[in-house]
Amino acid sequence: MTNVFSLSATLRDRIQSRQAKVVTVGLGYVGLPLALTLSEEGFPVTGLDLNADRVAAINAGRQVISYFAKDRIRNAVLSGRFAASCDEAVLDEADVVVICVPTPLSDTRAPDLSHVLGAAETIARHLRPGQLIVLESTVWPGATTMVLRPVLEAGGLRAGDDFFLAFSPEREDPGNDRFSTRAIPKVVGADDARSLDLADLFYAQVVTRTVPVGSSATAEAVKLVENSFRTVNIALVNELKVALQAMGVDVWEVIRAAATKPFGFMPFYPGPGIGGDCIPVSPVYLSWRARDVGSAVPIIDLARKNNDEAPDLIAGRIAVELARDGVKMKDARILIMGIAYKKDVEDTRESPALAILKRLEAMGARCLYHDPFFPVMPVTRDHPDLAGRQSQTLDEDVLATCDAVLIATDHTNADYRCVARHARLILDSRNVLEAMGLRPERGRLVKV
Numbered sequence: 001m002t003n004v005f006s007l008s009a010t011l012r013d014r015i016q017s018r019q020a021k022v023v024t025v026g027l028g029y030v031g032l033p034l035a036l037t038l039s040e041e042g043f044p045v046t047g048l049d050l051n052a053d054r055v056a057a058i059n060a061g062r063q064v065i066s067y068f069a070k071d072r073i074r075n076a077v078l079s080g081r082f083a084a085s086c087d088e089a090v091l092d093e094a095d096v097v098v099i100c101v102p103t104p105l106s107d108t109r110a111p112d113l114s115h116v117l118g119a120a121e122t123i124a125r126h127l128r129p130g131q132l133i134v135l136e137s138t139v140w141p142g143a144t145t146m147v148l149r150p151v152l153e154a155g156g157l158r159a160g161d162d163f164f165l166a167f168s169p170e171r172e173d174p175g176n177d178r179f180s181t182r183a184i185p186k187v188v189g190a191d192d193a194r195s196l197d198l199a200d201l202f203y204a205q206v207v208t209r210t211v212p213v214g215s216s217a218t219a220e221a222v223k224l225v226e227n228s229f230r231t232v233n234i235a236l237v238n239e240l241k242v243a244l245q246a247m248g249v250d251v252w253e254v255i256r257a258a259a260t261k262p263f264g265f266m267p268f269y270p271g272p273g274i275g276g277d278c279i280p281v282s283p284v285y286l287s288w289r290a291r292d293v294g295s296a297v298p299i300i301d302l303a304r305k306n307n308d309e310a311p312d313l314i315a316g317r318i319a320v321e322l323a324r325d326g327v328k329m330k331d332a333r334i335l336i337m338g339i340a341y342k343k344d345v346e347d348t349r350e351s352p353a354l355a356i357l358k359r360l361e362a363m364g365a366r367c368l369y370h371d372p373f374f375p376v377m378p379v380t381r382d383h384p385d386l387a388g389r390q391s392q393t394l395d396e397d398v399l400a401t402c403d404a405v406l407i408a409t410d411h412t413n414a415d416y417r418c419v420a421r422h423a424r425l426i427l428d429s430r431n432v433l434e435a436m437g438l439r440p441e442r443g444r445l446v447k448v
């Protein structure tokens, strides 16, 4: 009978020689770049995804994520070391399985681990001795052990003895080309020494630095702490924006100057609210688990509340500024620039721009949008009713029909010069115009 020593020695060899077959479950913003990086480093990789259209597009080499280097997906497919599939049978051959499925919030704003459970049940049907299973999806501390492990062990195989189980949080920053997957240190945690050793070895093949920690719960907590840190600081800076404004002080200038302190300060910038799949979601996972174990994180909860209210505050400020120009909300026509949750990505998950748009329309305004990444408004989880609207061309004629332009997302390739030249009222939530040295030529600029 094969014992755990030979199982781990075999997997070690296969990882080190890059013969280990890898399956990434989920080919989204996290799973796809990971799969490509692994195949570029010489591993044979299959990406398993439920979405047949996405699988077909990836196998056809299409650029499904706009900020990837041109032909990156195509080259990976042509190399013969990477393919996408909807067929769970690919798991039979896998040596390493990495789970990168969504972990959103439920309708009641609680952690929703249904995709992780779905992936776990699929993997469990194909689990065999000697496989390494790694969860990368963001989960609450303890979930790998308490949620994933029991599903995988239901068939009788034991983690740490028959197969290996670890957690390694994803730290991808979509659209940020200063840090590639390889350059970002990878935290790895597991509940037994062999699983930790193998998972650490696996990631050491593709990233320049791994950071092993003592348990999967620790690694899970690392991710939530990183994101909660951002949540709290973003809430703080948005609060400071309002308070300093009342004192006649520009928060942007304050932060620029404070950031010159070489230690003990890290700049965060105001904005219209937070979006994406991480910053609004992770603190909820942490807070939920804290309550679950009889503790609490009130500072994080308050920051979440502030961030959730940010779009409403911006909408209220827009109403005030329009009123100064003698425009009532029910007569206002407002152009929103950027509907993605952050610059230069085609991702609208939890985008504050959409929340502002809805709020302005609830107040009676008519909203248009301009976003080069979205010629047509996609179906979104929170605002499916907006789907199908079309992005406006940004030109003098369109701007002439608008009472105000809100810069919600600061995409690099938008024509801010045209806005500065022709808009009547510019509401800049990202301080783009000042950063570009632009002044309004006929209208008014308000930093909101």
Ligand SMILES: NC(=O)c1ccc[n+]([C@@H]2O[C@H](COP(=O)([O-])OP(=O)(O)OC[C@H]3O[C@@H](n4cnc5c(N)ncnc54)[C@H](O)[C@@H]3O)[C@@H](O)[C@H]2O)c1
Pocket: 025, 026, 027, 028, 029, 030, 031, 048, 049, 050, 051, 054, 100, 101, 102, 103, 115, 118, 119, 122, 136, 137, 138, 139, 170, 171, 172, 173, 174, 277, 278
């Ligand atoms: N997007 C980010 O910037 C980012 C950064 C760090 C961490 N994360 C975390 O990584 C995880 C994945 O996020 P993402 O942004 O890649 O999600 P995503 O929505 O872009 O992609 C997830 C993919 O998983 C597929 N999928 C869902 N259930 C599946 C199943 N049972 N089997 C196979 N495929 C399945 C979906 O079809 C989808 O293509 C989440 O937990 C997220 O919080 C995301």
